[in-house]
Amino acid sequence: MNDQTEMTRPAVPETGVADLGLFGKPLFEDPSARALARVGVVDVGSNSVRLVVFDGAARSPAYFYNEKIMCALGAGMAETGHLSPEGRTRALSAMRRFKKLADGMGLTELSVVATAAVRDASDGRAFCDDVMRETGLRIWVIDGEEEARLSAQGVLLGWPGAYGLVCDIGGSSMELAEISGGRVGRRVTSQLGPLKLREMKGGAKARNAHIKEIMQGLKETMGAQRDRLFLVGGSWRAIARIDMVRRGYPLHVLHEYRMTPRAVSATVKFIKNTDLEELRAISGVSSSRMALVPFAAEVLSRLVKTFKPKDIALSSYGIREGMLYEQMPQRLRDRDPLIEACRFAEAKDARMPGFGKILYDFILPLYKSASGPRKRLVKAACLLHDVSWRAHPDYRAEVCFDNATRANLGGLKHSERVFLGLALLHRYSNKRENRRFEDLYDMIDKKARAEAEVLGKAMRFGAMLWMTPDEDRGELRWFSKKKILQLRLTQDMLPLFGEVAEARLNSLAASLGAEVEIKTVKSKKQG
Structure with missing residues (x-):
């Protein structure tokens, strides 16, 4: 393993958006990626x-x-x-x-x-x-510092532009590494693994004094680290599961799960005051892992008190993903993990690979003033809009929602998972009521739910105009102040605008609170 502390990666935003403008060429078919x-x-x-x-x-x-x-x-x-x-x-x-x-x-x-x-x-x-x-x-x-570096690289695989402090806890050790601008900085290892703490003499008082002393030394080595704290390791994941249970959190996806310092304090207290067998039963944590949770909780409590992070995020990616990241060429590291995964899914499962870009271009006038992160989700949705076509029509909308909210996707917040899931649900269904996962809808606000519905209905309509790249395309124009949604079609494209397509356009317009205008225009070939 090579020491890459001084890597010269270009910084990218925390969303991992490296190519929002044009779709660009996917890299998953490149020989360096195929390897x-x-x-x-x-x-x-x-x-x-x-x-x-x-x-x-x-x-x-x-x-x-x-x-x-x-x-x-x-x-x-x-x-x-x-x-x-x-x-x-x-x-x-x-x-x-x-x-x-x-x-x-x-x-x-x-x-x-x-x-x-x-x-x-x-x-x-x-x-x-x-x-x-x-x-x-x-x-x-590998030594402790190398372990810390690889774990931090695993976090970077999921969050290309992440910055903050990575904490990886194993059975016998705990490592810290700082990340910023796509690079791994200072690293340090310690003996604060729960297996070792469980075997300490002197009980809780001696153990807590030991943890406090070591943690203070780690702070002196690492310096102020008050940005995000990324937690890596099985014991942290177990504590996060317990935190989900305590909070009644509806989406049971650990990657990108967020906790506040106050939530950590409440969950540590909850663990201390609850029977371990009861905790195991309600959280689904294995008995062997649960036996270590109280000791890991003591470490986490002191870690948060010592470094005072602004927020805390769980990373399911760690040393194993860091080893994969180690083998990646730089240009692959710089790609957005969400968009690359969606491109791969489209190429593998869509009926017409490549149509996602055409659909994105078609509905983009609705998003002229949208932020970069929002356009990124629109792009992801367009790439995924047809990958679940094999599901039974009665369940297709729900399959889409499940895939988006629970799939192994990097670079995606939980709120963004729900937004993407709702958009894909509306790709196949006008209504979202009376679904088995309605409790997840409240993870995004009313405005975002409405925006997801518009996106889904835009894709639902756009998919009716199944255009190939060399054809004159239909064109949407959105006049937001006048609330007019205009569809411009050539004579060649008019046959595609049947009654089902018209109904879907009207449904989209209703979600926008808009009037519809249809215009016939000359094709580019005609002049």
């Missing part, structure tokens, strides 16, 4: 061993395969200094299984990294040798 179309990574951690196989658009990859085995390699290390014998047996079995799976998937190689437990254990090297002998897999044992 990353299926990549396998194994992360040998202190608590779990996980295999992830990425597939699809490299800039926003899908999880083709994802398996975790809780091995607790680091259990008991505080006393013995070596890996847990039971954990070692389980981890070796996991590695044999993962190698067999990789061979079956046709992966030419697996990238395998090991973190705190293996690097600190007296028998860590012997374990790596056993894995090599039995599977042929070489384990790269």
Whole structure:
């Protein structure tokens, strides 16, 4: 692994919008991206061993395969200094299984990294040798600062323009890294893993004093970090799930889930005052993970009190995604993960790949004064407008909403997921009432819901004018002050404007509170 602390990436906005103007050429078919179309990574951690196989658009990859085995390699290390014998047996079995799976998937190689437990254990090297002998897999044992860098790069894969402090917690360690302008800056590692804290002597009082002392040292190394705090790691995800339950949060997607410092304080108190078995039952967190949650909660509480972030975001992307990011050429890193994923979905699943750009150009007059982030969502919606056509017509609108709100998409806030989902719902349905997910609608305000309806109905109408790139296109004109929606069609295009298309245009106009004008114009070929 190369140290990329001093990377010279150009800064991009936090939305990751690198190419809002023209659609540009997608990079997922480029040879440098195709080489990353299926990549396998194994992360040998202190608590779990996980295999992830990425597939699809490299800039926003899908999880083709994802398996975790809780091995607790680091259990008991505080006393013995070596890996847990039971954990070692389980981890070796996991590695044999993962190698067999990789061979079956046709992966030419697996990238395998090991973190705190293996690097600190007296028998860590012997374990790596056993894995090599039995599977042929070489384990790269990385130090704490390298672990911090790779985790931060994982965050950058999901948020290209992210800035703030990344905190990755494993079983035996906790790492911090600062990110800004697409680069990873200062990094530091610590022994604040919940497995180690659980084995400390002296109870809660000694443990909290220990956490406070180490956290103060981390602050002195990292300096003021009062922007966003990005949380990476299984224990943080477990706490976020509990926070969702406590709040009654309707969208159970962890990536980009936001918490405030006050919410963290309330959830830490909730964990402390609630039976762990009850917490496990209501949150769906595994029993082995739940056993570590109280110790991780103590660390998180002190982390927030020490660094005082303005807000807190969960990142499902971490060291494994950072290893994929490591292999990306710079021009692929600079792409918007949302748009690249939507382009890939259109190319793979739409009936007429490429029509998304035509549709975007057609409805763009409705968005002349829209912000860059809003146009980005319009672009994403147009690319996705036809990818669910195989679903049964009675359920197509709901399938679209589910795909947008729950799919593995980077660079997308939860509110933006709901906006995109509503727009795609209205692509197939005029009405959104009486749906099983109505509780999600309130995650965006009334104005945004109305805008999503307009976008969906614009796509619903535009899809009726199924134009090819070399044809004269119909043209929409929007006179917002006069509230006139004008459709301009050539004689050649008039046959496409049948009664169903007319009804959809009228529905769009009604959502805009507008009158409709139809004009017949000469084609460009006519002069």
